Amino acid sequence: MSLELDRRLADVGTRFRIFPQPRFLMKADGSGPLFAEPELVIVSIEPAAMRPGPGDDRMFVVDAIGKLPYNNFFRPPFRGTKRDPIQPDSEGHFDHLDPATREFSAATMYATVRRVLDIWEDYFGRTIHWHFESDFDRLELIPLIEWNNAQSGYGFLEFGFGRSPNGTIDHTRPYCENFDVLAHELGHSIIFAEVGAPASRQDEGIDYGGMHESAGDLVAIVSSLHFHSVVDHLLESTRGNLLTINGLDRVGELSDSREIRVAFNAMRMSDVGDEPHERSLPLTGAIFDTMVEVFQHDLVAKKLITDDLRIRSTNLPGTAQDLDEIQAEFTAAYTGSEDAFKESLLRARDYLGRLLAVTWSAISADFLTYHGILRAILQADREITGGENAQIIRECFAWREIAPVPTSMLLRPHTLASCGFQANDSGSAAASPRDRLLPDPRPNGSATTSAHL
Ligand SMILES: [Zn+2]
Numbered sequence: 298m299s300l301e302l303d304r305r306l307a308d309v310g311t312r313f314r315i316f317p318q319p320r321f322l323m324k325a326d327g328s329g330p331l332f333a334e335p336e337l338v339i340v341s342i343e344p345a346a347m348r349p350g351p352g353d354d355r356m357f358v359v360d361a362i363g364k365l366p367y368n369n370f371f372r373p374p375f376r377g378t379k380r381d382p383i384q385p386d387s388e389g390h391f392d393h394l395d396p397a398t399r400e401f402s403a404a405t406m407y408a409t410v411r412r413v414l415d416i417w418e419d420y421f422g423r424t425i426h427w428h429f430e431s432d433f434d435r436l437e438l439i440p441l442i443e444w445n446n447a448q449s450g451y452g453f454l455e456f457g458f459g460r461s462p463n464g465t466i467d468h469t470r471p472y473c474e475n476f477d478v479l480a481h482e483l484g485h486s487i488i489f490a491e492v493g494a495p496a497s498r499q500d501e502g503i504d505y506g507g508m509h510e511s512a513g514d515l516v517a518i519v520s521s522l523h524f525h526s527v528v529d530h531l532l533e534s535t536r537g538n539l540l541t542i543n544g545l546d547r548v549g550e551l552s553d554s555r556e557i558r559v560a561f562n563a564m565r566m567s568d569v570g571d572e573p574h575e576r577s578l579p580l581t582g583a584i585f586d587t588m589v590e591v592f593q594h595d596l597v598a599k600k601l602i603t604d605d606l607r608i609r610s611t612n613l614p615g616t617a618q619d620l621d622e623i624q625a626e627f628t629a630a631y632t633g634s635e636d637a638f639k640e641s642l643l644r645a646r647d648y649l650g651r652l653l654a655v656t657w658s659a660i661s662a663d664f665l666t667y668h669g670i671l672r673a674i675l676q677a678d679r680e681i682t683g684g685e686n687a688q689i690i691r692e693c694f695a696w697r698e699i700a701p702v703p704t705s706m707l708l709r710p711h712t713l714a715s716c717g718f719q720a721n722d723s724g725s726a727a728a729s730p731r732d733r734l735l736p737d738p739r740p741n742g743s744a745t746t747s748a749h750l
Pocket of ligand 1: 481485509510513
C-alpha cells in the first residue's frame, strides 16, 4: 500500500493495535520479546461503518463457545453459542484493548485480516471478491478455539493455539495473534479468488500447489513490510545488505520469524521435490530476490551505493573476506542515509505488491507452470514499468533454475521438414500447399539442410 494511502486512511479509518511478530520471538540477549508492544494499525473502515464482532461488510469475528473445528459435515455459518461482540471505545476505535485479554486477541484477528485485505486490494486496484461469494457475503473469523491447530476453509478462518512439545495446546501461542499465519492464510484466499483452481482431473497441479504456498508467504512478507518496526529492524540489522542467498545470518533476531526464513532461502529447482511447501521455495526466492535487486538498483540511482558494490553483492565469489568487506561498505553507505534506504525499500515493496497483483490477475490455474508465472511476471513488469526490470527478473529466475521443463513443447525446434518446406528425397516437391506459394530456397533444388526455424 502506498505511503500516501496509508496516511489518508489514518485520518478516516478505525484504530486497532496488533503485534507485528509473535510475542514469543525473543531478543538475542534474552532480555525480552523482540516486539514487546503492539503497533497501531488503521483499517480502511470508518468507525461509523464498523459492525458488531468487530466486523464490517466483508468479514466478522465470532467468538464461539465450545466449538469443534469445522469439517466436511460441519460448515459455516456458526449457529452455536458465542461471546458478546467486542465493544469499541467512545469514539468507535479498538486500540484501548488490553493485550492480556481475550478481547484483544479477537480484535487482533479482525484487524490483521482487514489490514492485509486493505493492502492487497490497493495493489489490485479493486475489490477482491471472495471465492465463496456464491454462498456467503462475509468471511467468518473464529479466534481461540480449543484446538492445537488452525485452518482456513470455504468461508471461514478458524484458529486455535500452538502446540507444546508433547502435543498439547500451548495457550501462550494463540494463532489468531500471529500476523504471518493470518496473512499467509488470507494469501491462499486471494489466490482462490483471483487465480481459481485447476479444472481438469488430468492436471496434477504440482506447480500450482507450489505457487499457492509461495503466494501465502509473499502476501505475508509484503504485508509485514508495512510495519515500521519490522522494516526498521530489517534495515538496522542488515544495513541494507539484503542479499538473500546467504543473508539469513545478517537479519539477526528476525531470523526466528518463519516468513523471514522463507524470504531468505537459497533453494533452486534441483533442490526441491513436488511437496508444495518445499516446491514453493525457489519461486518465493526468485520473486523476493527481484524485490531486493530493484531496491539495490534504486540505491544506485540515488547514488547511495556504487554500481560496483551492487554487482559484487549480487555475484558473490563466496569468500568470507569479501562478505565482510561488502558488509562494511553497506554499513558506511547506510549510516546517515537511513531514511533514504527505507524509502527505497518501501518503493521496492510496493513495486513487488503491484507486480504480484497484476501477475495473479493474469494467470490461469489450469496446467500452470512456474515458467508460465515467469512470463506473466515479465508481462506485468511491462505493464507497470515499461519493462525496466526485465533483466533483473530473468536473472533472478534463472539462478533459481526456473525455466521451461525439458519436455516442454516450447523447447521443440521446428525444422524446415517439419514445417513442410522441404521436398522429399524422390524430388516430388511441394508436399504442402504452403510450399507451392513459396519460391524454392535451395540453390539447385536438392539441398537437404534442416535449418532450425
Ligand atoms: Zn499455506
